[in-house]
Amino acid sequence: MIALNQIDIVSHLGGNFLVVGFFTPDYYHLASALSQNLNDFKISHHLYACEKQAGAWGHQTLRKPSILKRARLDYPNKTLVFLDVDCSVRGDISDLLSLGAEIAIPMGRKPMKNGTALKPGTRVILIRPTATADRLLDLWEQKCGLDIRPVENDEIRLQMAIEDSAGAFAISVLPREFTGIEIRKSNERDIIVHDSARDGTRPLGQLRKKLKITFRKCRSFIFSHLMGRDYKA
Numbered sequence: 001m002i003a004l005n006q007i008d009i010v011s012h013l014g015g016n017f018l019v020v021g022f023f024t025p026d027y028y029h030l031a032s033a034l035s036q037n038l039n040d041f042k043i044s045h046h047l048y049a050c051e052k053q054a055g056a057w058g059h060q061t062l063r064k065p066s067i068l069k070r071a072r073l074d075y076p077n078k079t080l081v082f083l084d085v086d087c088s089v090r091g092d093i094s095d096l097l098s099l100g101a102e103i104a105i106p107m108g109r110k111p112m113k114n115g116t117a118l119k120p121g122t123r124v125i126l127i128r129p130t131a132t133a134d135r136l137l138d139l140w141e142q143k144c145g146l147d148i149r150p151v152e153n154d155e156i157r158l159q160m161a162i163e164d165s166a167g168a169f170a171i172s173v174l175p176r177e178f179t180g181i182e183i184r185k186s187n188e189r190d191i192i193v194h195d196s197a198r199d200g201t202r203p204l205g206q207l208r209k210k211l212k213i214t215f216r217k218c219r220s221f222i223f224s225h226l227m228g229r230d231y232k233a
Helices: 025-040 057-061 064-074 094-098 131-144 154-163 205-227
Strands: 009-011 017-023 045-049 079-083 087-089 103-105 107-112 115-120 124-127 171-173 192-194
Touching: 009 025, 017 025, 017 064, 017 094, 025 045, 025 087, 045 064, 057 154, 064 079, 064 124, 064 131, 103 131, 115 154, 131 154
Parallel strands: 017 045, 017 079, 103 171
Antiparallel strands: 009 045, 079 124, 087 192, 103 124, 107 115
16 A cells, blocks of 8 residues: 555646645655645645655755656646745745746845855746746756765756856746745745755754754844844845
């Protein structure tokens, strides 16, 4: 008998787009919660059940382009919205389809010593059913197949694909409210949010997460009082 955590979670509720994602057996509870969350807002979805691969957390993320390519075969005429299973939605996300883009991803600022750098994200990805989007998935999958030590997660591999794209793809940036911003940083306008499950899978993960949040709050408080402006503003 096949266990529930080894079976795809599928819900067809109509609409002209489909949310897709994947989960390993240890993340089934998150996938199940996301499915219920999407059902509450009448959002069709297909969450793919996958065996856990050997290696660390980063190795699991490298299958994202492969999952999207699989979904492109299963739903060749659908616009796809990929979500990490530790995301949740707070309302209607159909406004994503108003974006004039074949491919849209989050883009965040990463603090650097002498400024900031733009960093592509993959918690949420919009993929239109086009040949251009398929070519990006092919290149991203190729980068995810490279044997790089220490392993770099799928976001770094996407950055590598973008760097090597030579202008072949027009990639748009998702509006903030659809980027899967961390729930602790979110406001009432954010529709797709993220509550990282990664820390919870590590030893003392929840304690580490709380300490990190406390540290960031203290850093921001001290910085704003010394500099007269918000941290990273």
